[in-house]
Amino acid sequence: MLGSPQILQMLEDESIEILREAAAAFRKPVLLYSIGKDSSVLLHLARKAFYPGPIPFPMLHVDTTWKFREMISFRDQIVKEYGLNLLVHTNQAGVDEKVNPFTSGISEYTRVMKTVALRQALDEHGFDVAIGGSRRDEERSRAKERIFSVRESGHRWDPRQQRPELWRTYNPRLAPGQSMRVFPLSDWTELDVWHYIYLNEIPVNPLYFAKERLVVTRGQQLIMVDDERYPLLENEKPELRQIRFRTLGCYPLTAAVESTANSVKEILDEVMEVKLSERATRLIDGDKEDSMEKKKSEGYF
Amino acid sequence: MSKPIVRLVTCGSVDDGKSTLIGRLLVETDSIPHDSVASARLVRRSGSTIKAGEIDFSLLTDGLEAEREQGITIDVAYRSMFLLNGRRLIIADAPGHEQYTRNMVVAASRADVALVLLDASRGIRTQTLRHLMICSLMGIGRIAIVINKLDAVGYAEEIYEKIKRDLTKSINRLEIKDFQFIPVSALVGDNIVLRSEAMPWYTGPTLLEYIQYWEKSPAGRSRARLGIQMISRAENFRGVAGTVINGEFTVGDEVITLPTRRRATIARIVTFDGDLERAEESRAVTLVLEPDVDATRGDVIELAEDFTEPADRFNATVVWLGEPELIHSRSYLLISGSTQVPAMVTKIRHKVNINTGKHEVTQTLKMNEIGVVEIATDALIALDTYKSCRESGNFILVDRSTMNTVGAGMIEHVLRRSSNITKQEYEINQQSRALQKNQRARVLWLTGLPGSGKSTIANALEKQLFAMGLHSYVLDGDNVRLGLNKDLGFIKEDRAENVRRVSEVARLMSDAGLIVIVALVSPFAADRDQARSLFDQGEFLEVWINTSADVCTIRDPKGLYKKAAAGSIPNLTGVGQEYEPPANAELVLDGTAPIEENVKRLIEIIL
Numbered sequence: 001m002l003g004s005p006q007i008l009q010m011l012e013d014e015s016i017e018i019l020r021e022a023a024a025a026f027r028k029p030v031l032l033y034s035i036g037k038d039s040s041v042l043l044h045l046a047r048k049a050f051y052p053g054p055i056p057f058p059m060l061h062v063d064t065t066w067k068f069r070e071m072i073s074f075r076d077q078i079v080k081e082y083g084l085n086l087l088v089h090t091n092q093a094g095v096d097e098k099v100n101p102f103t104s105g106i107s108e109y110t111r112v113m114k115t116v117a118l119r120q121a122l123d124e125h126g127f128d129v130a131i132g133g134s135r136r137d138e139e140r141s142r143a144k145e146r147i148f149s150v151r152e153s154g155h156r157w158d159p160r161q162q163r164p165e166l167w168r169t170y171n172p173r174l175a176p177g178q179s180m181r182v183f184p185l186s187d188w189t190e191l192d193v194w195h196y197i198y199l200n201e202i203p204v205n206p207l208y209f210a211k212e213r214l215v216v217t218r219g220q221q222l223i224m225v226d227d228e229r230y231p232l233l234e235n236e237k238p239e240l241r242q243i244r245f246r247t248l249g250c251y252p253l254t255a256a257v258e259s260t261a262n263s264v265k266e267i268l269d270e271v272m273e274v275k276l277s278e279r280a281t282r283l284i285d286g287d288k289e290d291s292m293e294k295k296k297s298e299g300y301f
Numbered sequence: 302m303s304k305p306i307v308r309l310v311t312c313g314s315v316d317d318g319k320s321t322l323i324g325r326l327l328v329e330t331d332s333i334p335h336d337s338v339a340s341a342r343l344v345r346r347s348g349s350t351i352k353a354g355e356i357d358f359s360l361l362t363d364g365l366e367a368e369r370e371q372g373i374t375i376d377v378a379y380r381s382m383f384l385l386n387g388r389r390l391i392i393a394d395a396p397g398h399e400q401y402t403r404n405m406v407v408a409a410s411r412a413d414v415a416l417v418l419l420d421a422s423r424g425i426r427t428q429t430l431r432h433l434m435i436c437s438l439m440g441i442g443r444i445a446i447v448i449n450k451l452d453a454v455g456y457a458e459e460i461y462e463k464i465k466r467d468l469t470k471s472i473n474r475l476e477i478k479d480f481q482f483i484p485v486s487a488l489v490g491d492n493i494v495l496r497s498e499a500m501p502w503y504t505g506p507t508l509l510e511y512i513q514y515w516e517k518s519p520a521g522r523s524r525a526r527l528g529i530q531m532i533s534r535a536e537n538f539r540g541v542a543g544t545v546i547n548g549e550f551t552v553g554d555e556v557i558t559l560p561t562r563r564r565a566t567i568a569r570i571v572t573f574d575g576d577l578e579r580a581e582e583s584r585a586v587t588l589v590l591e592p593d594v595d596a597t598r599g600d601v602i603e604l605a606e607d608f609t610e611p612a613d614r615f616n617a618t619v620v621w622l623g624e625p626e627l628i629h630s631r632s633y634l635l636i637s638g639s640t641q642v643p644a645m646v647t648k649i650r651h652k653v654n655i656n657t658g659k660h661e662v663t664q665t666l667k668m669n670e671i672g673v674v675e676i677a678t679d680a681l682i683a684l685d686t687y688k689s690c691r692e693s694g695n696f697i698l699v700d701r702s703t704m705n706t707v708g709a710g711m712i713e714h715v716l717r718r719s720s721n722i723t724k725q726e727y728e729i730n731q732q733s734r735a736l737q738k739n740q741r742a743r744v745l746w747l748t749g750l751p752g753s754g755k756s757t758i759a760n761a762l763e764k765q766l767f768a769m770g771l772h773s774y775v776l777d778g779d780n781v782r783l784g785l786n787k788d789l790g791f792i793k794e795d796r797a798e799n800v801r802r803v804s805e806v807a808r809l810m811s812d813a814g815l816i817v818i819v820a821l822v823s824p825f826a827a828d829r830d831q832a833r834s835l836f837d838q839g840e841f842l843e844v845w846i847n848t849s850a851d852v853c854t855i856r857d858p859k860g861l862y863k864k865a866a867a868g869s870i871p872n873l874t875g876v877g878q879e880y881e882p883p884a885n886a887e888l889v890l891d892g893t894a895p896i897e898e899n900v901k902r903l904i905e906i907i908l
Contacts, residue, residue: 003305003383003387003388003389004305004387004388006305007305007306007388007389009305010304010305010306010583011306012585013544013583013584013585014583014585016544016585017530017543017544017585020530020531020542020543020585021530021639023531024530024531024598024639025639047573048572048573048574049542049585050533050542051533051571051572051573051587052533052535052538052571052587053533053534053535053538054535136379136380136381137380137381140378143378143379143380144376144377144378144379159376160376162376163705163706164403164404164406164407164622164697164706164709165407165706166406166407166410166411166695166697166706166709167410167411167691167692167695168411168544168638168692169636169637169638169695169696169697170636171636171697171699171704171706173634173636173699173704174704175702175703175704175705176884178704186379187306187379187381187391189381
């Protein structure tokens with residue numbers, strides 16, 4: 001069931017308030033841009049929040065080198081169109097050691113190419129606040145996280161030591177060694193995100209729309225073979241299927257869904273019907289209950 | 302006014318079946334992904350008696366690992382839910398135990414509606430009264446008192462009626478106006494979303510109905526208000542960006558900036574989607590003011606015809622959230638919206654027993670305690686009472702060294718005392734007084750362990766300054782305690798007050814154009830930071846006389862360490878009480894270095 005547009009207006013206003021607070025109360029903010037639909041909405045909200053001025057902070061993309069090719073081309077197109085200041089960071093040590101999603105193990109790969117890479121980028125530039133598009137409805141440990149969420153030194157999240165957060169009075173102050181994560185989309189749901197994209201005609205990545213793409217089947221999941229690096233089984237031939245993606249990430253770790261939805265309106269209808277949590281299509285979260293909480297305590301976003 | 306998003310706080314504990322209740326609300330309104338529901342049919346807690354294949358509703362709401370292990374809820378979890386009339390419900394699920402009162406206060410701070418849960422088979426318990434009191438304190442207008450597990454008592458109307466009768470007295474005492482008793486069974490699903498067949502004697506609303514028909518009550522006296530978050534600049538453009546906290550603004554309104562009291566007219570209300578004629582409550586906008594008055598982040602804009610008088614003394618109810626207890630006279634950072642100002646608690650009137658509501662005398666507030674206090678801020682701030690508007694009458698207190706949020710406050714009323722004292726401006730100022738003496742006014746704050754050499758260094762430094770024809774004065778910790786501070790002891794609170802008084806005297810002397818040398822143990826970083834906050838940048842120089850505890854113990858010029866070892870001084874810094882070394886001192890001196898060398902380095906930073 002779609003909520004009223006007034007719900008989106010209220011969510012938008014609260015998100016803008018949070019974005020402005022993050023921009024004004026910190027020394028050096030950055031927005032984590034992951035190219036997905038939530039990032040698209042976050043970027044749109046940032047353009048609204050500071051209008052008619054420019055967005056007063058850079059964007060950061062942590063590139064694992066295993067993203068879908070269409071993600072990178074979309075990213076570059078958006079940067080050009082809006083004149084954004086985008087920083088791209090890759091953990092070069094991980095690349096040199098040939099850390100990859102297949103032979104390194106998923107959790108080690110994620111730690112090196114995502115968690116460590118993010119920590120490197122934040123430390124290198126000295127960002128004291130990173131704004132991200134996470135939502136509380138995504139996953140259970142997210143449901144407990146504050147909007148202004150303190151990270152201890154080493155970017156660790158300690159769920160037992162969260163600062164009390166009351167009213168709309170946020171505490172943006174940091175002790176030495178601490179940094180902050182800010183989540184303007186905390187109260188949004190997946191459906192809100194698509195509804196907002198629909199009403200505001202926000203450009204989103206073409207991978208969200210159904211199209212015939214080359215896939216292989218792994219367990220119950222459909223994995224798109226995006227380039228020649230994907231190790232096929234003996235005598236395996238990828239087949240063309242009508243698929244789309246609900247979330248975007250590293251292509252070997254992101255499962256597709258079979259779908260015919262090729263407009264935002266059709267996606268909206270599908271999301272209302274399907275009723276499957278989006279993280280079900282992410283391979284990295286499924287390996288163990290609570291894996292998200294664990295990763296975050298190591299500094300994952 | 303109809304708000305599209307309703308916020309609900311749920312109070313009660315796992316034993317009362319709270320997780321089950323919320324889980325059922327989520328499932329029956331189809332607000333939860335089907336794979337999560339499927340997993341709640343499979344996964345079981347150890348010792349669970351729920352049959353395989355049935356939904357363990359409680360699994361849908363508990364998040365953190367430790368919580369699943371202990372089977373209780375520690376922190377606040379947030380869930381979004383669809384209401385059947387097209388509105389959105391955001392549930393803040395709060396833990397019920399007394400040691401988590403602070404988490405409940407967090408969850409209640411934004412709630413429009415509260416759900417207070419109790420178990421029919423156990424009846425009213427202390428925690429029920431505590432929950433009602435906190436809801437009332439946090440200003441929640443509508444409270445559903447949900448009596449659960451009616452199925453376990455044979456759906457007996459008498460049990461429901463008795464609880465209702467007994468609890469109504471407390472509710473009236475707390476002045477809660479809009480409340481409803483609802484008999485339910487979360488396990489079976491009676492009166493949650495679907496009306497129960499088993500309780501024909503109950504004709505009131507179901508829980509869902511009661512929640513979803515909530516309407517914001519028009520506030521009695523509410524002033525239009527916008528908090529400035531930032532100044533928006535673009536080519537040929539300057540505006541103030543912020544959210545309308547209360548009321549509404551229209552183009553052409555005459556407004557005033559607070560606390561600075563500059564008047565202007567709203568020329569434009571700018572948004573990305575085009576200019577507005579009118580900005581309603583909760584809208585995030587950018588105002589263009591005519592004339593373009595000097596307003597900054599943290600200022601507040603209200604209508605010029607009726608605005609909040611800025612003040613610097615307040616009576617407030619404070620919920621203490623921090624592990625270290627509240628310290629009288631210590632400087633905290635007060636934050637309200639985007640406004641930040643140093644503040645201290647000057648008086649603790651009483652604490653409130655959260656189980657009985659009775660007032661008790663106290664010297665401090667510990668974590669989870671609630672008290673009524675007097676607060677003094679270092680600068681004027683436009684806070685209204687919490688009763689008239691939640692968002693303009695709240696504040697948090699932040700510890701200035703850990704930066705943790707340690708207190709949550711609600712303004713009861715503004716103390717007018719401050720506005721009767723006007724600061725007199727004299728034409729001869731600090732700078733002219735200092736110039737006459739050919740020097741720059743300074744405060745050198747020497748901190749370190751007893752026996753580190755503060756007094757010796759201060760004495761040698763003053764002799765040197767005197768010889769150079771400069772005008773100085775030494776404020777020595779021991780000497781001050783013989784007169785001005787002879788009423789103070791050595792516990793934490795008294796040490797804070799000791800530092801406060803010495804820093805105020807230093808301020809007067811510095812204003813007289815003198816070079817002030819303070820020789821004071823001042824063991825706590827927060828107290829020293831507070832002293833620093835009284836002075837201009839560069840005027841206050843913190844000097845750490847870094848002498849190891851071993852050296853100090855051997856020196857022991859006043860015999861203090863001997864006495865401490867014998868047990869007659871329990872609070873000696875470095876022995877019974879810790880010393881927090883400065884993290885950002887302007888100068889660190891080695892207390893064992895030759896005295897001439899240390900004096901030379903001090904002279905260098907003064908000149």
